[in-house]
Amino acid sequence: MTEHSTATGYAEAELVIKKSRFIGKLWHVETEQEAKEIIEANKKECWDATHNCYAMVIGKQREFMRMSDDGEPQGTAGVPMLEALKMSGLTDVLAIVTRYFGGVLLGAGGLVRAYTKSVSEAVAAAGKVRRSPALVFSMELPYTLWGRAEAVISGEGFAIGGVEYSDVVKVCVTVPKGREGRFLKTMSELSAGAVVPRKAGEQYIETKII
Numbered sequence: 001m002t003e004h005s006t007a008t009g010y011a012e013a014e015l016v017i018k019k020s021r022f023i024g025k026l027w028h029v030e031t032e033q034e035a036k037e038i039i040e041a042n043k044k045e046c047w048d049a050t051h052n053c054y055a056m057v058i059g060k061q062r063e064f065m066r067m068s069d070d071g072e073p074q075g076t077a078g079v080p081m082l083e084a085l086k087m088s089g090l091t092d093v094l095a096i097v098t099r100y101f102g103g104v105l106l107g108a109g110g111l112v113r114a115y116t117k118s119v120s121e122a123v124a125a126a127g128k129v130r131r132s133p134a135l136v137f138s139m140e141l142p143y144t145l146w147g148r149a150e151a152v153i154s155g156e157g158f159a160i161g162g163v164e165y166s167d168v169v170k171v172c173v174t175v176p177k178g179r180e181g182r183f184l185k186t187m188s189e190l191s192a193g194a195v196v197p198r199k200a201g202e203q204y205i206e207t208k209i210i
Contacts, residue, residue, distance in 0.1 A: 019102025
């Protein structure tokens with residue numbers, strides 16, 4: 001698991017440049033197949049558009065990238081769109097810019113600027129999160145320890161997940177990777193070694209990017 005930043009959902013921004021409409025759209029996607037399905041659906045929805053250009057960056061280490069000029073002069077749409085995504089620092093995202101030609105030619109430089117700005121503004125409009133890897137621990141502890149344990153866990157900034165009350169308190173705690181040693185030591189000291197958290201899985205902690 002690798003720390004990365006991504007969009008939380010769909011965002012859109014529209015520009016009008018010399019009578020041409022550029023509608024920049026941004027999606028969060030997990031796979032190339034998901035991106036392809038969105039691209040096809042967008043083509044059907046915007047069938048009357050002059051161009052539907054796209055760029056995508058997928059993979060926690062941004063290892064998969066694709067782009068298309070969709071009939072615009074080579075290098076004037078897909079490449080600048082991809083560069084705008086790369087500059088944003090986001091991954092697992094798909095950008096589509098739908099263009100309705102307004103009758104005035106923009107030239108290569110004008111197209112590059114228009115497609116770059118369309119993606120940049122869609123990115124700016126999107127909700128964004130930083131996803132950091134974390135470990136999930138499960139543990140059981142007596143009711144006599146639970147009040148103090150809850151306060152200490154929260155005070156350390158660890159996230160308490162599901163809590164089940166039976167003859168003992170069963171709880172899951174999410175701990176950022178790299179801080180598991182601190183968590184295990186804290187629980188050992190609190191319980192004099194009686195409570196032994198067990199690793200139950202891994203997940204991402206999401207932090208909103210403002």
